[in-house]
Amino acid sequence: MASLYSPVQTYLDEQGSTTKLLPPEHPDFEAAHEPSGNNSGAQPVLIARPQNAEDVQTMVRYCAQNNVRFVVRTGGHNSPGPTNGxxxxxxxxxxxxxxxxxxxxxxxxxxxxxxxxxLTETLAEDGLLIPS
Structure with a gap:
């Protein structure tokens, strides 16, 4: 797959997005794609690190408009398979x-x-909890 970095960065700049992009040659790429949960060490072609909900919308819009396959990685361990892409x-x-x-x-x-x-530690500071 051809490098997505340049076209995605151009689009993000045009949209005023604060998303950070990590192509495979970026020094932080290896640490950012370190396997956790069930991603089985899958190798992405590009990692986008949105900074807010608007950035996420911008990334999804780009992928939809350009037929780019994507997966979403959340904090910590993921459910089986979501970042196996x-x-x-x-x-x-x-x-x-x-x-x-x-x-x-x-x-x-x-x-x-x-x-x-x-999440649980922050809630506990205010005497709150969630069932888990």
């Missing part, structure tokens, strides 16, 4: 790592890349 673009949500508890402590907004441990 070999030779696909990974949309890696791990930079979207936040836990925002409402003032009344009745709702919580959680970023798609948050690790479960961080």
């Amino acid at each position: 070999q030779d696909v673009l990974w949309i890696d949500l791990r930079d979207i790592d936040y836990v925002d508890i409402s003032e009344d402590k009745k709702t919580v907004k959680v970023g798609g890349g948050v690790l479960f441990r961080r």
Whole structure:
């Protein structure tokens, strides 16, 4: 598969996206695609690290408009198979790592890349918990 880096970066720049791209030659690529959960060491052609929900929308839109196969990687271990895609673009949500508890402590907004441990520890600080 031809390099996706240049066309994707051009599109992201045009859209004002803050997504970070890691092509295979990037020094952080190996660490970013390190196997976890059930990804079996699949080798993506490009890793996109969106910084917010709008960035995710922009990446998915690009993939849909350009017939680019992609998988989404979340924080921590994934369910069986979601990042097994070999030779696909990974949309890696791990930079979207936040836990925002409402003032009344009745709702919580959680970023798609948050690790479960961080979620439970943050909730515990406010006397909250989730069943697991």
